[in-house]
Amino acid sequence: QVQLVESGGGVVQPGTSLRLSCAVSGFTFNSYAMHWVRQTPGKGLDWVAHIWHDESNRYYADSVRGRFTISRDNSKNTLYLQMNSLRAEDTAVYYCARDSVIRQVPKYGMDVWGQGTTVTVSS
Amino acid sequence: QSALTQPPSASGSPGQSVTISCAGTSSDVGAYNYVSWYQQHPGKAPKLMIYEVSKRPSGVPDRFSGSKSGNTASLTVSGLQTEDEADYYCISYAGSNNLGVFGGGTKLTVL
Numbered sequence A: 001q002v003q004l005v006e007s008g009g010g011v012v013q014p015g016t017s018l019r020l021s022c023a024v025s026g027f028t029f030n031s032y033a034m035h036w037v038r039q040t041p042g043k044g045l046d047w048v049a050h051i052w053h054d055e056s057n058r059y060y061a062d063s064v065r066g067r068f069t070i071s072r073d074n075s076k077n078t079l080y081l082q083m084n085s086l087r088a089e090d091t092a093v094y095y096c097a098r099d100s101v102i103r104q105v106p107k108y109g110m111d112v113w114g115q116g117t118t119v120t121v122s123s
Numbered sequence B: 001q002s003a004l005t006q007p008p009s010a011s012g013s014p015g016q017s018v019t020i021s022c023a024g025t026s027s028d029v030g031a032y033n034y035v036s037w038y039q040q041h042p043g044k045a046p047k048l049m050i051y052e053v054s055k056r057p058s059g060v061p062d063r064f065s066g067s068k069s070g071n072t073a074s075l076t077v078s079g080l081q082t083e084d085e086a087d088y089y090c091i092s093y094a095g096s097n098n099l100g101v102f103g104g105g106t107k108l109t110v111l
Helices: none
Strands: A003-007 A010-012 A018-025 A032-039 A045-051 A058-060 A068-073 A078-083 A092-102 A110-113 A117-121 B009-012 B018-023 B035-040 B047-050 B064-069 B072-077 B086-093 B100-102 B106-110
Touching: A003 A092, A003 A110, A018 A032, A018 A092, A018 A117, A032 A068, A032 A078, A045 A068, A045 A078, A045 A092, A045 B086, A045 B100, A058 A068, A078 A092, A110 B047, B009 B018, B018 B086, B018 B106, B035 B064, B035 B072, B047 B064, B072 B086
Parallel strands: A010 A117, B009 B106
Antiparallel strands: A003 A018, A018 A078, A032 A045, A032 A092, A045 A058, A068 A078, A092 A110, A092 A117, B018 B072, B035 B047, B035 B086, B064 B072, B086 B100, B086 B106
């Protein structure tokens, strides 16, 4: 069964850090690019970052570049999002998602999603 | 990195067809055939409905179709059913720096 399970969310103060994890099962993790997407309560979807299947490239939205780092451990079938210098506007549900193409440049067809983990940044 | 433009709402009666637009620019929607559409029911994760403008993943009913003309992509839902009532989002690959840009979302109501 193909499954993505996020963890690591919580309530943190502005300026602090948090690391999200996404445990993957049911498919060959190292063949797929992976994305983080977030959704502010009651609002729309916001693409955050992606990392290629072989870790050779990673890209970020302007709003998080320089503060967030996406990484993966293909030996542990796990995707990460290190979030530093958190701001109130980073409050959201964070989803990890699999890009549907195999060993190619991601094309933003995200065919498998986790259930999301909630991050709240508040003083 | 500007968001794609979608109408905030759309509606139709059961059995009818409805089309949701997703307007971008010549740097994203117009430049690449990498537009995807997602359906999201309240409290649920998004679900991929269309990828690469017009391709349907297995399991998605053929009532859902996608197209593109110039800088605007469209999602058409034919033969509307009550379970189609949801939020729909488009996203396009946006070229330089491999960025992804979502639309603001469209709430589809089945009357």
